[in-house]
Amino acid sequence: MKTKIIRIGNSQGVRIPKPLIEESGITDEIEMILRDNEIVLRSAEKTRNGWEDSFEKMAKEGDDALLDQEDIENPSDWDETEWEW
Template sequence: MKTKLVRIGNSQGIRIPKPVIEEIGLSDEIEMILKDNQIILRSAEQTRKGWDSAFERMAEEQDDQLIDKEKVETPSEWDETEWTW
């Protein structure tokens, strides 16, 4: 599909036909990636999307424990010699 650049103030842009927007599910916010001399447009992903449910599943399965608990809870040499309350 070919299109032309359109002047928008001091910038230029393109018009994306509505059927294309609907087909690929673009929302109001998009992500623009420049890669290998190409511009890639895609829906902006929500940061940490789905983390709440993932953490809930981890807690249910008791998979949310520290793997280095002993190392973290054992005082270091610095804790013993330098730290003061």
């Protein structure tokens, strides 16, 4: 499919026909990638996608404990003598 580059304010752009967008599955946000003299448009990946499932798995396996729990529970001499609230 050929299309013309159009002026959009101080930029340039192309109009993408609605059927092409619907068929591609592109939603509100896209990623543009320049690859080998081509511009590739694709749906943007959602930030932190899958984190909720990972956190649930960590909790079930007991892998969500603090790594410095002992240091928190047993303050150092510096904490006791030097720290002021």
